[in-house]
Amino acid sequence: MANAEADSRIDRLMDAVELVKSDHRREAINILRELIREDNDFEDAWLWMSVAVESLDQSSICLDNVLRVNPGNFNAASALHRIRSPEMEMEKRRGRIRIYRDLAFGLLWLLVVILLYTLLFTFLGAAH
Numbered sequence: 001m002a003n004a005e006a007d008s009r010i011d012r013l014m015d016a017v018e019l020v021k022s023d024h025r026r027e028a029i030n031i032l033r034e035l036i037r038e039d040n041d042f043e044d045a046w047l048w049m050s051v052a053v054e055s056l057d058q059s060s061i062c063l064d065n066v067l068r069v070n071p072g073n074f075n076a077a078s079a080l081h082r083i084r085s086p087e088m089e090m091e092k093r094r095g096r097i098r099i100y101r102d103l104a105f106g107l108l109w110l111l112v113v114i115l116l117y118t119l120l121f122t123f124l125g126a127a128h
Contacts, residue, residue, distance in 0.1 A: 009035060009038070009042070012031050012034070012035055013031075013035060013044055015031060016028040016031040016032050016035070016045075016048055016052070017048055019031070019052075020048060020051055020052050025052045025054070028052045029049065029052050029053065032045050032048055032049045032052060033049075036049065040065075041069045042069075043066055043069045043070050043073065046062050046063075046065040046066045046069065047062070047063075047066050047075065047076060049062045050062035050066065050079065056083050059079070059083060060080060060084065063076045063077075063079055063080040063083070064080070067080070
């Protein structure tokens with residue numbers, strides 16, 4: 001009985017793969033969701049779901065699940081890196097911009113303090 005269930009799951013997965021390849025993603029997603037609902041650790045279903053979904057955020061979640069099930073899945077890790085690398089690069093740029101902003105803000109306050117002391121000593125010197 002267990003072999004019949006496994007064969008049925010594989011057949012449905014292959015049906016979903018064919019639907020993805022023929023750009024019938026909605027139908028493929030329905031089959032893949034059902035397979036994942038039956039077995040949340042179905043690595044191949046998660047992997048193909050990452051291809052079938054429409055957004056990179058959804059793909060990222062699916063690939064995270066593939067790696068949860070099998071941390072050694074090179075294809076999932078590679079795809080996730082390609083999805084997230086522009087985001088990581090943007091975060092690096094934001095970090096550099098924050099450093100420059102904070103440095104400029106600190107220098108501005110230093111300039112204000114120097115000007116205030118200069119004005120204070122100028123008026124104190126003029127008062128004597």
